[in-house]
Amino acid sequence: MSLTLTVTDHWQDGKRIHAVGTIVAAGNYTTAGVTLSFADTKIKSSSIPEVVLIAGANGLYIYRYQPGTGIADGKVLVVDLSTQAQLAAAAFPAGITGDTITVYAIFPKFI
DSSP, X not given: OOEEEEEEEEEEOSSEEEEEEEEEEOSEEOTTOEEEOOOOTTSOOOSOOSEEEEEEXXXXXXXXXXXXXXXXOEEEEEEETTTTEEOOSEEOOHXXXXXXXXXXXXXXXXX
């Protein structure tokens, strides 16, 4: 698994489920993006997230979430800001594996 999500907080606002957490990258990046699963027992929704914001603390990369067909198969595309290009298929660089990557996601409330 290349991206591992740890949900650190979650809450409901009456209409939506909010989740925040951290992502750890390991292994290889693929040009089609790397799968990020939100299938976590703390997230009481089986729906695709409506909003996903991902940011690294070092500011060297842009992370863009692309929804999949379900909660467990969305993809994260990574762009290197120094080259303005998507990462090449290869091992994640140290700037990503050593970064603190945070995520905030909003899901439809499970009914």
